[in-house]
Amino acid sequence: MLQLENLKKSYREPDGGILPVLDVPNFAVVEGEQMVLLGRSGCGKTTLLHVIAGLSRADTGLIKLDGYDISGLSEAGRDRYRAAKLGYVFQTFNLLAGFSALENVQLGMTFARGKYQVARAKELLDRVGLSDRAHHKPNALSVGQQQRVAVARALANQPRLLLADEPTANVDPANQQNTIDLIRQTCSDEKIALILVTHATEVSDQFDRVDRLEEINQVGVTSH
Amino acid sequence: MLTALSMALGVMLVVLVLAIHGVVAESFGTWNLGYNLIVGAKGGSLQLTLNSVYYLSRPVENISYEYYLEFVGAEERSRALQHSIRSHIHDAQWDTIEATMSAFPGDGLGSLAGALATDTLRAQDYSELDLDRGGKFGQFTALAIPLCLGDYYGQFRVVGTTPDLFGKLTYGPSADRPYEFTAGRNFKHWDEEHSYFEAVVGSTVAREKKLSVGDEIASTHGDPEGEGHGQKFTLVGILKPTGTPNDRAVFINMEGFYLMEDHALDPPKEDEASAEDASGFAGMAGGFVEPEPEDEHDDEPPTGEKERLPVEQRQVTAILLRTVNPMVAVGMPRTIARDAQGRAQCVMPIREINGLFVIFVSPIQRALLGITALVCLVSGISILVSIYNSMSDRKHEIAVMRALGASRGTVMTVILLESVLLSVGGGALGWIGAHSVMALPAVSHAVEGRTGVPIGFLSFAPPIETLIEYPIIGPIIGNIPPELMLIPALIALAVAVGFLPAMAAYRTDVAKSLGS
Ligand SMILES: Nc1ncnc2c1ncn2[C@@H]1O[C@H](COP(=O)(O)OP(=O)(O)OP(=O)(O)O)[C@@H](O)[C@H]1O
Numbered sequence: 001m002l003q004l005e006n007l008k009k010s011y012r013e014p015d016g017g018i019l020p021v022l023d024v025p026n027f028a029v030v031e032g033e034q035m036v037l038l039g040r041s042g043c044g045k046t047t048l049l050h051v052i053a054g055l056s057r058a059d060t061g062l063i064k065l066d067g068y069d070i071s072g073l074s075e076a077g078r079d080r081y082r083a084a085k086l087g088y089v090f091q092t093f094n095l096l097a098g099f100s101a102l103e104n105v106q107l108g109m110t111f112a113r114g115k116y117q118v119a120r121a122k123e124l125l126d127r128v129g130l131s132d133r134a135h136h137k138p139n140a141l142s143v144g145q146q147q148r149v150a151v152a153r154a155l156a157n158q159p160r161l162l163l164a165d166e167p168t169a170n171v172d173p174a175n176q177q178n179t180i181d182l183i184r185q186t187c188s189d190e191k192i193a194l195i196l197v198t199h200a201t202e203v204s205d206q207f208d209r210v211d212r213l214e215e216i217n218q219v220g221v222t223s224h
Numbered sequence: 225m226l227t228a229l230s231m232a233l234g235v236m237l238v239v240l241v242l243a244i245h246g247v248v249a250e251s252f253g254t255w256n257l258g259y260n261l262i263v264g265a266k267g268g269s270l271q272l273t274l275n276s277v278y279y280l281s282r283p284v285e286n287i288s289y290e291y292y293l294e295f296v297g298a299e300e301r302s303r304a305l306q307h308s309i310r311s312h313i314h315d316a317q318w319d320t321i322e323a324t325m326s327a328f329p330g331d332g333l334g335s336l337a338g339a340l341a342t343d344t345l346r347a348q349d350y351s352e353l354d355l356d357r358g359g360k361f362g363q364f365t366a367l368a369i370p371l372c373l374g375d376y377y378g379q380f381r382v383v384g385t386t387p388d389l390f391g392k393l394t395y396g397p398s399a400d401r402p403y404e405f406t407a408g409r410n411f412k413h414w415d416e417e418h419s420y421f422e423a424v425v426g427s428t429v430a431r432e433k434k435l436s437v438g439d440e441i442a443s444t445h446g447d448p449e450g451e452g453h454g455q456k457f458t459l460v461g462i463l464k465p466t467g468t469p470n471d472r473a474v475f476i477n478m479e480g481f482y483l484m485e486d487h488a489l490d491p492p493k494e495d496e497a498s499a500e501d502a503s504g505f506a507g508m509a510g511g512f513v514e515p516e517p518e519d520e521h522d523d524e525p526p527t528g529e530k531e532r533l534p535v536e537q538r539q540v541t542a543i544l545l546r547t548v549n550p551m552v553a554v555g556m557p558r559t560i561a562r563d564a565q566g567r568a569q570c571v572m573p574i575r576e577i578n579g580l581f582v583i584f585v586s587p588i589q590r591a592l593l594g595i596t597a598l599v600c601l602v603s604g605i606s607i608l609v610s611i612y613n614s615m616s617d618r619k620h621e622i623a624v625m626r627a628l629g630a631s632r633g634t635v636m637t638v639i640l641l642e643s644v645l646l647s648v649g650g651g652a653l654g655w656i657g658a659h660s661v662m663a664l665p666a667v668s669h670a671v672e673g674r675t676g677v678p679i680g681f682l683s684f685a686p687p688i689e690t691l692i693e694y695p696i697i698g699p700i701i702g703n704i705p706p707e708l709m710l711i712p713a714l715i716a717l718a719v720a721v722g723f724l725p726a727m728a729a730y731r732t733d734v735a736k737s738l739g740s
């Protein structure tokens with residue numbers, strides 16, 4: 001369902017130089033597949049997820065989701081695509097400080113459909129075990145709890161693809177396993193494809209498919 | 225939140241400055257005097273105005289009381305003249321009445337007056353007076369109030385006048401507010417208890433001299449350090465603050481004023497007549513001039529009281545005139561100049577005051593207006609700066625919303641709406657704050673006490689009339705309360721202020737701002 005072809009992404013450095021980060025000839029994820037993306041720090045994992053999510057533009061190449069080419073979409077088109085098809089759990093959660101846990105979960109729905117379903121937001125919070133903290137603001141939640149809110153928010157729109165960027169980097173091992181279980185369970189329940197970035201081998205060990213970015217990324221091969 | 229706060233403070237400042245401007249404009253502005261002409265002795269017209277309206281400047285010369293009578297109706301004039309004639313008969317009794325009577329056996333007023341003129345009257349001869357005609361200008365005059373100036377009470381001017389000053393005159397921007405008393409009442413022409421010696425003081429005088437009703441006050445002659453008069457006046461009323469110069473003056477019954485030493489032109493030979501003598505001569509006078517009995521007037525003392533001064537011993541400093549219609553007033557100064565032949569002049573106080581304001585008050589008002597504009601500008605800029613500063617926090621928020629699928633348009637609208645709400649909310653808060661300050665008892669009392677302009681929570685700054693001069697927009701902005709203009713200004717500012725972050729939101733590089 002997700003297909004990347006000849007994807008290239010480089011950053012323009014402040015000194016004017018160009019830093020190539022991604023050169024991915026081929027990468028694909030099938031419907032409902034759950035996979036782990038490994039890689040050294042700085043090898044371009046977050047960059048890849050951003051490009052897939054349409055948060056930043058690839059220099060060249062094709063990004064297809066369910067047959068649609070995302071790379072050719074306008075900014076507004078990519079906004080809609082993101083709202084409709086994608087869930088994203090950020091490395092740093094990115095919860096909105098001014099809104100309660102419940103409101104944070106509802107926000108994505110608002111943008112996707114122009115309205116939100118309180119019932120679904122509550123059900124999601126319930127699923128991540130936070131129904132009793134629904135009305136707390138993020139700064140009144142522990143890091144682990146914040147992360148679970150971020151997961152609930154990413155799942156709120158029933159996306160086709162969930163991108164999770166080191167979702168367990170900031171939590172203790174017990175919570176880490178809970179969160180991974182939660183994400184995997186929900187994804188399989190709702191037939192959501194999952195690309196999960198992690199450094200933890202105890203996490204990657206649980207997945208059938210584990211890709212190393214260095215192996216699929218030509219930039220990593222040549223420059224390092 | 226910081227933005228709303230700075231908005232609130234800015235608006236509060238602007239509203240307060242506007243209010244101050246309004247108070248200044250209203251207290252110095254074209255408040256209606258309630259009269260349109262002043263008649264006084266020939267001299268500087270501005271000096272006459274300053275004396276009569278503001279009780280300021282060096283005292284001016286006086287005019288004869290007889291000239292004052294040219295502004296009253298037939299009844300009052302003849303009453304005053306006949307009273308004078310009667311009082312001369314009293315005076316004459318003490319030395320020459322018998323001789324007079326025998327020399328000019330009772331053949332009417334003319335001979336009597338002729339005899340009196342030789343010893344008590346000056347050049348004045350009652351025989352030449354038509355007792356029954358009204359004053360020459362009586363028919364044009366709706367109200368004529370005499371003022372006798374020259375005395376002081378401490379640093380405050382003492383004004384001898386009639387009760388009409390507070391009973392018939394009104395004040396305020398449209399001259400519709402009656403004078404009211406915080407304590408006591410208006411003084412009377414004659415009072416059972418205090419005779420002719422009642423006084424009323426303005427609010428400032430009462431406050432600074434710590435006076436209360438029932439106190440006795442004595443004025444000094446000529447200037448604040450002048451010699452004291454023996455005569456005491458009883459304070460019967462304290463005026464409510466009016467914001468007019470009347471707050472700073474002492475008002476005494478003109479009749480009492482005349483009876484103080486030094487005030488009569490030519491003091492009567494005897495101060496008091498015994499009851500029997502007076503009544504005896506009252507009857508006698510009746511035989512000559514057929515006067516109305518004096519006690520027909522309810523404000524007249526019963527026969528036997530201390531006598532009022534006759535006309536020729538009285539003078540007035542100024543006459544406050546309200547003409548029957550404004551058209552009449554236009555021609556009066558010239559008519560009177562011709563009629564009085566150097567003895568009196570008639571001025572239009574509003575014209576004098578306006579001339580004064582153009583020189584002194586307008587620059588102050590213009591400076592205040594400039595300050596107001598500056599405050600508006602500075603507040604606006606400080607609001608812009610504070611919004612700009614909060615932008616970096618917003619960038620992240622915006623990026624998160626975008627990452628969640630919010631479109632550029634949505635984010636922009638959200639930010640814009642938020643800014644507008646914050647600004648308008650902050651503005652409303654500031655307005656409420658400023659008006660709460662005005663409503664504080666300490667503030668409103670102080671302002672009303674000093675300027676007479678009543679302010680409260682719901683008092684809006686008046687339109688800034690000087691703006692009318694500006695082309696095209698002048699007539700619009702010069703006529704609406706400036707605080708109303710603040711609303712569109714605020715919304716414009718809010719939109720401007722909102723557009724900055726909104727545009728930034730529009731352009732935000734989502735991936736960069738998210739961090740990871
Ligand atoms: N906006 C940017 N401008 C320039 N260079 C960037 C930018 N964002 C990332 N890079 C560089 O691109 C490379 C890839 O960064 P990226 O964040 O994708 O790495 P990562 O694999 O996610 O690392 P980590 O595991 O530490 O999160 C890094 O060398 C980084 O310095």
Ligand SMILES: [Mg+2]
Nearest residue numbers: 045046091740
């Ligand atoms: Mg990363």
